[in-house]
Amino acid sequence: MATTIRLGVLGAGIMGRRVAAAAVGTGRFEVVAVADADRVRAESLAGEYGASAHGGVADLCAVPDLDAVYVGLPHALHLEACAAAAAAGVHVLVDKPLCTTAAEADRIGALAAASDRVWMVGFSYRYRAEWQRAQQIIAGGELGLPYFVLDTAIEAYVSTPGWYWDAAAGGGTIQLQSHHSFDRIAWLIDSDATGVSCRIVRPPGSAEVSAQISATYRSGLVAGISLSFGRTYDAVPRTLFVLQAERGMLEIDEDRTLRVTTADGVLTESHADDDWLGHELGAFAGAVDGDGFPFPGIAAGRAALQCALAAERAATSDSWMVPDA
Structure with a gap:
């Protein structure tokens, strides 16, 4: 027991x-x-x-x-x-x-x-049912080679911790949001980023609130990551992930609906009732038990951080950056 x-x-x-x-x-x-x-x-x-x-x-x-x-x-x-x-x-x-x-x-x-x-990094999207299904479908090869990703997250909340917008405390949209994007793309396509460019919006006296990131991957895929945060009003978050591959397209929206389109038709699955955080904590407990199942460790956290840091450097240098530079 x-x-x-x-x-x-x-x-x-x-x-x-x-x-x-x-x-x-x-x-x-x-x-x-x-x-x-x-x-x-x-x-x-x-x-x-x-x-x-x-x-x-x-x-x-x-x-x-x-x-x-x-x-x-x-x-x-x-x-x-x-x-x-x-x-x-x-x-x-x-x-x-x-x-x-x-x-x-x-x-x-x-x-x-x-x-x-056990040292585990909380990349929660790996434990969401719709993203696990997406990873299975992509790894299964039925879509062919992925070559393009659009990953969008737009949020707005009046009440946020003050450190969210303090760059010295690790705040700003790049650090708050891009780590998930960089991790889930690399995990889904089983390939690491080779180049990053970025443009940001930074209000006076604040860390950046918006970032438009482009990334290239060793597999040949190119990605556009669009991240933005509103601070003076509350709004329903809008997220959309789209992956195109040789033989089909995969989409995940904010309602946690997975949609896969191929020449054979459209597959639609809803995972709105999935307890993703419970799954993540269950995986942590399993790792503590030594169950042998893979989990995102320090290397995964470092890889996402290197991409985010490359995006920050690119935003100030007007050039492409290599994540491990």
């Missing part, structure tokens, strides 16, 4: 709350500690699970018999959290992006390599 995993939640914000609920919902986790710089917020979330509340990363990682942590902090704090988790000898689920610089990624990679614990 699988044992209960004693989980600490680093960050009591939107995702911290969702991850805590999803983790408990799997039946595999007990939330035993919550940390947040806002002590009131930490106490509020901890109180829902009978957990201890803490004001900092080090205090949480010192909790006795802690098995794992979820890192859902501002991006610039991920390295500190990962270092504390490594010192505590616990399993780590770190939300994307892995961190904000290549040097930080190298340090986290070294910590993970020296550890015998």
Whole structure:
């Protein structure tokens, strides 16, 4: 019988709350500690699970018999959290992006390599049913060789954490949104990016709110990634992913509908009721159990980060950039 995993939640914000609920919902986790710089917020979330509340990363990682942590902090704090988790000898689920610089990624990679614990990056699209079906269809070869991708995400919320728009804290649309795009494209087509260009919109005193990214891949595919965020109004998110290949086209929309069009007709599937976060936490638990199933690790997080950093460099240099430069 699988044992209960004693989980600490680093960050009591939107995702911290969702991850805590999803983790408990799997039946595999007990939330035993919550940390947040806002002590009131930490106490509020901890109180829902009978957990201890803490004001900092080090205090949480010192909790006795802690098995794992979820890192859902501002991006610039991920390295500190990962270092504390490594010192505590616990399993780590770190939300994307892995961190904000290549040097930080190298340090986290070294910590993970020296550890015998699971280090997983929260690339949640890999656990959404419609994206898993897309990956199966593409890998099965029925569409032929993919050669074009359009990946669009447009969001608008009045209420967002202030650090979202602070570049020094790891904010801005590129760091907030592009990691998912870079990871899911590479995962779907089983090929890495070879070049990135980018144009951005950056209001005065803010990190960028919009980014238009072009990317080339080793397989020959070209991709257009369109990302934008509104800050003064609320709106329903609009997302669309389209992949064209030699023998067909695959689409995924914001309603989580998968549509595949070939010469034989149109296949349409709805996955709106899929519990993707539960699947992600279940996969993390499985990895802790040693089930042997693949999961996105530090290398995947670093690859997406290198692409995002290349996009940032391209936005300021008016030229194409190589992701691993």
